[in-house]
Amino acid sequence: xxxxxxxxxxxxxxxxxxxxxxxxxxxxxxxxxxxxxxxxxxxxxxxxxxxxxxxxxxxxxxxxxxxxxxxxxxxxxxxxxxxxx
Numbered sequence: 001x002x003x004x005x006x007x008x009x010x011x012x013x014x015x016x017x018x019x020x021x022x023x024x025x026x027x028x029x030x031x032x033x034x035x036x037x038x039x040x041x042x043x044x045x046x047x048x049x050x051x052x053x054x055x056x057x058x059x060x061x062x063x064x065x066x067x068x069x070x071x072x073x074x075x076x077x078x079x080x081x082x083x084x085x
Contacts, residue, residue: 008035026060052080 001007015028044051055076060069 002039005036007039008033026058050079053078054080 010031010033012031013029040051043049055078057074057076059072059074062069
C-alpha cells in the first residue's frame, strides 16, 4: 500500500482439476504479481534500475504409460544483460 492505495497483488493459478492428472505429474500451476505500472516505473527510475525476468520451465514426461516420470528444468533470462551476470 502506498498513500492508501494498493500498488501490487500476488496471485496463484491452477489449471484444471486434480483428478484429471496422473500421480506422477504435478498439476500445472504458478504465481504472478500484478503491479501498478506508474509506481514501478517511478521506483525503478529513482533507484537507477532496470527490470529483468527469470523464467523457469519444468517438464515431466514418460516414454510409456507406466514408466516413472522423468523431470527436467530449464532457466531463461529475459531482458537481463549477460555482462551483468
